Amino acid sequence: MLATSSRELPLDLNDVVLVFACNELFVPYLSVALQSILVNVSPSRHYDIVVLTRDITPKSMITLTQQASKHNVGLGFLDVDAALGDIKLPHHGHFRPETYFRLLAPTLLDNVDKAIYLDSDIVVCSDVAELFDTDVTGYLLAATRDADTIGQIDGYDPTVYAYLKDQLGMSEPHDYFQAGVLLMNLEKFRQTITAEELLDIATERTWRWLDQDVLNKVVDGHYRRVHMKWNYLVDWQYMRRTHIVAQAPKDVQDEYDEARRDYRIVHYAGPDNRPWLYPDSDLAGLFWQYAAGSPYLEYLRDQLEKSRRTVDGMARRIKAVAIYRGIMHAFDYTCPAGTKRRQKFIEYYERFGGSVG
Template sequence: MLASTSGDLDLPLDDVVIVFACSENFVPYLSVAIQSIVDNASASRRYDIIVLTRNISPASMITLTRQTKADNVGIGFLDVDAALGDIELPHHGHFRPETYFRLLAPQLLPNVDKAIYLDSDLIVDDDVAGLYDVDVTGYPLAATRDADTIGQIEGYDTTVGPYLKNELGMSDPHDYFQAGVLLMNLAELRRTITPEEFLDLSTQRMWRWLDQDVLNKVVDGNYVRVHMRWNYLMDWQHLRRTHIIANAPADVRAEYEEAAADPAIIHFAGPDNRPWLYPDADRADLFWHYAMRSPYLDEIRGQLEESRASAAGLAKRLQVIAIYKGIMPAFDKVCPAGSRRRDAVIRSYMALGGSNL
């Protein structure tokens, strides 16, 4: 059995429980997410935030604890090393090993029956208790359909559908959910799968979207659908909406547009174009609205300025412009979504070792 450490948390854990997974490098952005939760918390509810980590420093823990100084908000930290041991978590691209930590939540929080899981690259622009109150009785979790993935299935990248069907074993790939925001029925998950089984699946191979794929493989569409406003995927590079999700069925496009008009959670998902480096990114203004009250504001501003002034930062920006403003639009024009030519090029790229964004 993996280690259980929830007894180390000096928190009530009797109302809204929120779980993050984070490394020291990502603490400034976690701080912004936490600030957004605090700013929108109801005075009549209790909010306990648990951060799963391997390396957040004591100094950062103190800073984050001081940040959550409201009477009805608490924070605690759980070290996952005892649970993971020497397990190597496969990852690639912009993904980090911390993404797998959510799979340990059922075991690490044995006395908690339900918890929200949030990625650290997002802001909450509503009372998150509204998500927590969703009824997940009899289901392992609640989540939003992944509009981006469904758009890829329907023509943007036709290798995705067969991958989800044949390699993940999903009954209907259109049921694939986005795992950056979850309402986890921890009690149900403990009844249906062990953390050892989760980790065994995670380390069997390099999944395209890592533990998100593992969760979808296990759940296979048996989840409560919540509206995409609870996980609005920012219009990455201002291409996601017009180039990827545009291929999705009408109901998916309509729900995404509704979410864009009234987002409760804005998820800055993608390999780059994050608002702390690109102030013209979709909904960057809201990120900075909450960042202004973060104790890490100066550090976040410093990283932005360094990315603008340093040689490495400028080179990265030029690369991003070349790829996403030049190569990708040209590729979409020469190889339209859903075309045989596009499918052949993508399959050749993947065969040569290309990876997903």
């Protein structure tokens, strides 16, 4: 069931093509994302979903395939190990090596002209064919501006501007895009840059936002912008909107707020506060609405209960409250966004080994 080439997949790949990257541990959340897509497909289109992986088990593949089987949706699994070889992918924090797999999509799907890439921590609330039909002629990809990162640039973490400008080499850091939802022009990628070149950039150092930085470095602001409603970043810890995005230019804030009112894809991006562990997190109810149709519903419910009742789960919650609603709020109060005091503190923190990535 695990193909080594897109030509081996039992898929037509001739209409709407979607790509995920996932490991075995994340399969239940991928299943919720899949369910949200299935609910919103158009009967007049055909959808093929390719999952890039190296460790999803046959049992999980069967479960996911059965989930999709009653719809006009094909599902296949593509092994990335042959393309990666012995390359070690640097990562840190809550990021996993699978995040790099999207860099391999142009090579692995060599018979596909374009595809939507989706992170697995999303739910789709509309027909993705509308996004797929976006014209990307002349661009490597279409994406949304990253309201979170732009807010950091403009005051929440002023060191980000220098990082994107001097280390990533971006001409204009405010053009930085969010890579959790991408419409990739795979044909142009193959004409422009090889997978080996992308992986060379990825492994030359540990980038702050990993392969998202790699793609932004390569694209350097030349991408087709799509509205943030196609990649709405939830109000993480109920701080993203009021503390981070609030520092961004007015047009970015306005677009973020518009996306909130008319989201098409919801992205549960952030190092913590995921809806499967925190049912009071932003738009968690939407996640559980789609989870109700997932074959992993009981597993997800059990995981939520363990996070509430076990010692480890409670310790994690206490730690999250202490950091995000205690220390970070105190820091925002004593070192307000946009001040030189804040910038100096962050610079010293990073100099002595701290990480804010």
